[in-house]
Amino acid sequence: MNRVLEQRYRRILHAYPEPGGVPGWADGLHLGALAVAVVTVAQLPVLPYLTYKVWTALGVVLVVALVRGWTRVAAPLAAVAALQASWPIVLGGFHDPVVDVGPLYGDLAPVAPYWVVAVVSAVLAVRRTGAGRTSGKGRWWGATMPVRSPWWLVVPPVCWGLQLVHGPVLGVVRAGVEVVVLLLVLAATLAARDGRWALAAAVYLVPGLVHLGENLAVTRVSGFLYWSVLTVLVAASLVAARRGAGGGSAAVRRW
Template sequence: MSHALERRYRRLLRAYPEHYRAEHGEELIGTLMEAARPGAQRPPLRETAHLLAGGFTARVRAARAPGVPPWADGLHLGAVVVAVATFAQFPVLPYVNYPAWTVLGIVLMVALVRGWTRVAAPVAAVAAVWTSWPIVWGGFYVPVVNLGPLYGDLAPVAPYWVVAVVSVVLAVRRAGADRTAGRVRWWGATMPARSSRWLLVPLAGWALQLTQVPTYEPTWVVSRAGVEVAALLLVLAATLTARDGRWALAAAVHLLPGLVYLAENLLVTSARGFLYWGVVTALVVASLVAARRVHAKA
């Protein structure tokens, strides 16, 4: 096997989790031996596709939270995505206009990523109620404390309410499970922890704010839409390969605040806007339909 071919296949094999390589090492070595046949100059497309598909499937299945119902895991992942995406867009740099709100957002995101739903639930509830204050009080009363932003529209507060509702549902579900098992824990992880890499999302968003590039610039808008569509395509693939609906549910939770925004701005949405929302909605619906069919066949 040429050195270039060996390096290429080693990169492909790293896509597999360590435990999968240990269990299926002979099969993977056989694929490499086949690729090393005389005259082979590059990895055959079939073997390459097999390795990539197998690695993706293995990683998706390994990412499932053990001992947690798919609906709870999907809701949790969706809340994490909504929280990190919302606070990544919140103006923090170069000037911290709401230091207390920034700290609250960091606490909320860390609590969600670590699985501390009983910590995340009250923090998210405070964030949801605070941002909705002008809606609740009709603008007649403005708090003296400058904790964070106040919105008079539904679209900006929708992400906070989605995170709050999901956090409360997960906290109550886990509390009931603990009582059934004879133990009650009011501190610590009540859901399996997510990867700490999720916290890089708000950090990247805040770092981009230093460039002073407006979020409505075409390049920024198209790039963000491309990333979102690619992520939803991966959700659809994960739903089909892992035969599990939690990814589709997480995508639906992520889409919900966006649909509130679309409904509130329906009359001023451009043709490109409708195209974008149509594509992302179609991908989420396709994932939900695939999840339902997979569940029906199980």
């Protein structure tokens, strides 16, 4: 009986993410970049005062483009955002950016999310495949990836509203949500033997590991524990996906 239920669960999970013939690796990259972009935009200082009006608006447009699968729109926006945010690093802080609409960082950790989104969006934008073009119909800005759930668009406003709450509380809430989501990723990967969720989780983890590496000397024990838990969960998901791809049938080898 358990075997039958497991097989049905796997079929349901496999039926979900393959619209338009999009391969698992592209689907995983897209989902990971979207998660990074949403979290980054959700952390922008909006309340009680909107510090960067144009920057926030561009961030919202970028998230909408990723949700709609418009990677050819998202890629240049993400590239401009990455260059703007890391301008002091790119030119050593000797020149002001041509258009100063957002924050400028001299460290790698704050700009890592922008570059992750920019690189992944560029990779997905140049994919030479017909996947996801049914809604684009030949337009250069048309969808190259499947449309994601509109619930992604709800995350930034909710997080902006929570900015009035005390900072440490938000940190605990975010950590709890991340652990729960990564546990679900591991469970889904084990059940479906599909690597896309593990790949998305790995993409999401990259900026965090950059932050840890740059702040290693000042990271507390609780910080090490937090990042260790996330890393172990992502690594376990990747291992589960790898084993599934190696031992499963051709239908589930979707890396």
